[in-house]
Each structure stands twice: as C-alpha cells, then as structure tokens.
Amino acid sequence: MSRFDWLSEYLARLEDEHVVVRRGDAARLAPAHCLILDAEDWGNVARVAADSGYRWAGLWGDPVAEQVIVHAGFVHEGDYLILITEVPLSHPVLASHTPYYPAANRLERHLQDMLGIGFLDHTDGRRWTRHRAWPEGVYPLRNDFPVSGNSPHRTPADSDYPFERILGSGVYEIPVGPVHAGIIEPGHFRFQAVGEEILRLEARLGYVHKGIEKIAVGRDPVGLARLAGRVSGDATVAHTWAACMAMERAAGLDIPPRALAIRAILAECERVANHLGDIGAICNDVGFTFAQMQFGRLREDWLRGNQSVFGHRLLMDFIVPGGVVRNLTYQCKKILQPQHEALSRELDDLLPIIDDHSSLEDRLVETGYLSNEEAQRLGVTGYMGKASGQDYDVRRDHGYAPYDRLDVPSPCLMEGDVAERIRVRAEEIRHSLKLMEHLMRRLPSGPVSVSWPEVVSKREGIGLVESWRGEILSFVRFGEDGRVARFFPRDPSWFSWPALERLIHGNIVPDFPVCNKSVNASYSGHDL
C-alpha cells in the first residue's frame, strides 16, 4: 500500500461536490500534503472528510499581513493532509467543522478568542481560552498585539461563564476547582448530578494560559525548542522533538541517525516514566495505596537514572534543533541496561498484582467507559484511543525516523474502561523497554548534531510525534528574518478533555477522580 493512495478518491468526491481545491506545493509541509481552497468551501471539505472517515487532527490560524491563513489537519492511514484557506482580517468568517467533528469545538473557539475568526453554524459561541484577560475586540495573536501584552493589570477572575445547566427535581450542581486539593494543575469542573449519578460534566479550562503561541514569535530556533519543552512539562521530550522536527523540515535539515536514535531513547524514557506514575496514581485514586507506593518508587528510580545519564530528571532541553545536546557515552549504556532489566523484573511481579486484584477490578472495570465509536468521533489518540479500539500510533503508522526502520508494536484493546487504559499503559511500558534495548544495541555511530543554517526565511514545517499521551502536531513558520513567526503545538489533550466529558456519563461522582486520572489530559498543553 503506497502513501496517499486515498487522496485521489477524496479529490474526486470533492469534485462531485463542486468544491475547487488546488494541490499545494509538495514541499510546503512535507511529508503532509496541502490542499488550498476558498474560504466558502471550508465546511464542505470537512463534511466530505467526515463521510470518508478521516480523523480530524487540529486547526490553527496564522496571521500574515491583512489575512489569516487557516490550517486544518486530517489523517487517514497514517498520512496527513493539511487543508489551507485564507480569510481577510476585515471579514474573518469561516464555516465550522464542529458539526462533523465534535472535537473541533474547542480549537475553533480558541481560534475565535485568539485571532477573532467567527465560525458560522457553530453551536457553541462561548469564549474559551480568553477568560477575561483582554477586552472585547482585542485578539492577542494578531500582529498588531504586542508580545509583551497590553495591560499591566492583573487579569480579573473568570466569572459568569455560562455553563449549561440541567433543570429538574433533584438535579444539583457541584462546582470543583479551579484550585484542587492535590498538587495538580488548575481547571474547573462543573457537574450536574442526581444523587450520586453524573448527568453532565463540563470542564472550564484556560487557567494556565501562558501565551505560548505569542511569546514564540520572534524567537530563534534554540529559543523555540526551549519554549516547546515547556508546553507541557510531562511531555517535554515529545513537544521539543515535534517543534524541532517542524523547524528542521522547514530548514530542509537532515539529522544524523545517531541523534535520531538518541531522541527516540529519550522519548521512550519519558513514556515509561509517565506510564509508571499513572498506573500508581490511578490505583491510589481508588484507595489502593500499595500500588501508588510501588510504582512511585519505580518511577523515582527511573527519574534518577535519567538524571545520571541525561543530566535532567524529566529530560528537558536535551533535544535541540539539529540534533541533541550531548553524545551518549559507553558509560550510559552500562547504567541504562541494568536499570531496564531491573524494571522489567519488578513489573513481572507487580503488574499481575494489579491485574488480578479483585477489589481493584471491582472499581476499575466498566468505570469510565469510552465506546469505540465515541473514541473515533472525537479522534482521540494515545492510550485513550488504544484502549477504545483506535489502532493508531504515529511511530508505526506515520513512521518518522528512527521508528520507520523499527518494528514498533502498538497495543489496541477494545474495552474502553479505566482498567483497559491501565493495561494499554502496562503494555506500552514493555514495548518501550524493548524499543530502547533495540535502539541502544544498534546505536548508529557518527555526530549527534548538525549546525543550523544561517537563515531559514519564510519557510514552514510540521512536526508529528507520538508523545506518551498520543499524537502531537506542531506547526512552525519562520519569518523573513529567520526567526519564528508562528508556532502552534497541538497537544493530544485537545481531544482527551472532550473524551473525559463523555466517558463520565452515568458514572457516580466519587468515581470522577479515577476516571480523570485514567485520562490524565494535560492542562498546560491544552491551555497553551
């Protein structure tokens, strides 16, 4: 099966609908293909894509002079298609994709808040990211808005957000957050419940909006890589890699194989650490502290290994544009290998306990059920998708280097409940250990970085990486001066947050924490 053999069929269907599209320059966002179309066809292309069963993978706008260039990503069989249109700032209106792709809701509202693009037929016109930070009619991502911001005052607290209410006898509202009891990020959850049963959950996020997209403007490549590493701290490797990949593709830079292998080792290290922490934390949320302590210990040992080998517990800033910061010495292998073997042995003891424990099973099985259809409609990836029958992994299906030369196993389970999401994590840990062993055994020789070309002007690129949460899509455009003009990292959390709102249906209020933990979406990666 060759790449993009489905594209001609899609184009034919568009032609049937009298939609005129132009093939973009093949090199523009390679390896993705671009289609350029008129703004009035924006809704139709999404409808046809939805009918064809393509996954919707993100939406971002890029303000250039007096226009906004709007991009939407679609995925099918591991191939990425980027639809591009232009809308004038004087009349920024587009058709909405939300009727066909429910997960488009928040990204469209984000675009509406940040760039002032209005979406027709959007069922939900409420503000999303902006809270009350900027006055009406001011859009921070537009070029006339200063990077330093325009208000020295503190943002007033967000109030009067019109949550949807359910009326009826016995229905009551439970507001939770944005400040929570644990050391976690801020986000507000509004429950409508009858007795203990949840009828509806609505999340209100945006409390950790850091202006990532705006402060990226004007950075050099190294600065952008550092910023990308802080989009979501627990996925720092994946986000940095995605941003670097986008920049390197824009620059047409070839990365030495040794650097790519080291990047993959880092990414797998990050995956293992996060999955270990999550398995323990999920068990802790149902009062099974034993697992929390054991998996917490394993994670801590793992992070200390990271510290001694890579110089940072969370592996921040090891990946830089053009390669990686340092070479891996022979010494590192001697530390890593026994560590992997030890973890493997411990998991052989611990995972069966989690799997067989009847009182855990009682809590986790059938809790937080996300159906396969719902998962597909929302386009969730990573462990969320893999636990609900969505067999997709960027490493295997899209195949970026160095994974394109490896046999990447990816679990795909069907049950869709909390227990299944634990199982996917457990399997991914084992697969990651195998991948790392393989990568370390055949570590290519050669340099670990190449120098960055003098100036990369007016080029753009996308990066696609399977983070531990799922697919990350990063877009970077360089301006004329060779500095970053636009950066948009799309974290998988944009899709797992809406999934949480759906999978909680019919569960009881005290089961929310464990459902939430099993989803473990990033607040920071989503709020940007």
Place this chain on the structure above:
Amino acid sequence: MNPVGWLLALVQALLYIALAPLLAGWVRKVKARLQNRRGASLWQPYQDLYKLFAKEARMAHTASILFRAAPYIVFVATWLAAAAVPLLTSDLATAAIADVIVIAGLLALARFFLALAGMDVGTAFGGMGASREMFVSALAEPAMLMAVFTLAMTAHSTNLSAVVDYQLAGANLLRPSYVFALAGLLLVAIAETGRIPVDNPTTHLELTMIHEAMILEYSGRHLALMEWAAQLKLLLYGVLIANVFFPWGIARDVGAGALGLALVVLLGKLMLLGVVLAVSETVLAKMRLFRAPAFLNLALLLALLGLLSYVILEVGA
C-alpha cells in the same frame, strides 16, 4: 461511691484522650511499613494536634454559630461515649451509665452535629459528605446495635460493665453467637470510623470523601478537635471490640498492680487490632460508594445470625 472510684473514672476518661492519637499513629505506622515506607513517628498525630491548636482558626463568611460550636459538641459527645466503655476496669463509678444505648445515642449526637456543620457553610463538598455520612450511618447503626444486643442477651443487660463482668465470671466465650457478633461489629467499626474500604481517611480527593468532606472547611483548633474526635472514635471501637469480646486482662480490683497489668494487656490487644486494620487497609481498595450498603447489610446479617444462633443454640443450653 468513694472518691477513689470517681478519680479512677476521671483518669480512665483522660486516658482515652491521651491514647487516641497513639492508636491512629500506630495504624499509620504499620500501614507505612506494609507499603515499604518508613512512615512518620508514632507521635506524629500528637504533633499534628499541637500544630493545629497553635494555628489560627479561619471561618467561612457564611458560617453560623453552629459551625463554631460543632467541634466542641462532637468532641465532648464522642469523649463521653468513649468514657462509658470500660477501659482498664469495669468496676467504676461511671459503670452505671456504661450502657450501649447511651453510647450509640452519644455517637449519633456527635454525628448529627458533624453533618450539620458540614452543611452549614453551604459548600458542595460539605453537603455531599453529610449526605453520604447519613447514608452510611443509617445502615451501620442498626447493625451495631444488633451486634451488641447479642452480647446483651447473654448477659441479660445492655450495660457494658455488666457484660464484661458476666464474661469474666466464667462465661464460655467460644460461642457461635459471639463469633457472628464480633464479625458484624468489625465491619461496622470499619464503616463508622471511616476506614478503607468504606471511606479513605488519607485521600485528598474531595469528590470521594465522606468524613473528610464534612470537615474540609475547618482549620486550627476546630480542625484539631474534629480530628481528635475521629481518633477517639477509632479508639472507642477498638476498646469495645478488645474488651468486650476478649475481656481477659481487665482489672477486677483497683489495685495499682492489676491496673498496670490491665493497661499493658489492653495496649497489646489494641496493637494487634491496629495491625489487623492496617493489613486490611493495605490489601483492599476502596469500594464503590454504592457497594457500601452491601457491605453493611453483611454486617447486619452477621449480627442477626449472632442473635439467632444465640436463641437457637444457646438459650437453655
């Protein structure tokens, strides 16, 4: 009544207050060891209480006088209930009021004010905790009374001192009715003191809380009293189980030697019970809230079986 008797009753009541944090600390310590942790010192609960008493008590703007008064009422009611359970000796001046009905009543009073205080400030969590507490206790209370009535039937008295005396006087303790009642009371004790698998005393997740949700808004000395009352309740159930079902070691006269021995034996029994609790909390995950009725129905059933087996097997035997 002689003054020594009253003095002893007072000492015993004070001993309850003094020992309650120690039991809590012991259970935490054993749990930590079972999880391969070193754990905090046994005296940590005392230090926590000391810290809380030294802190300022903050109050929500919406709090009424009830919110301020509740910690004192809850603490005193729980303390009085505890003081009625024979600790070292059954031969006390207060023995006359050591009645299970009184104890159940005092505990219900404490719970009533605890739930009211939970709802008083009007936060969602407080109300949620209060409703869950009532839901659990409505099922736990009858089971507890039923279990204790099994004892009362053998001793022909609902007075705990009389029950203990009756047993020490040579009653056969290996009766089927006692085994059932003990099992029932153990389950009730777990539910009533908010332990895993019914409630999780160490959780930070408000949405899953029962007891902790009601005292979320408390701080400073108020929180200290609430915490202390919860520790007292744990000790009360521990002593109830230790002394009524396994009465050996209780001093039958009030000599210093006998009382000393009684204290040592009691501590031993409580340590053992603490270990049992810690082990069960380590190997079990918390139940789904809606499984709590099944859990407490089992307790009720066991207590009822105890009662029945007494009537069928032991009356007239």
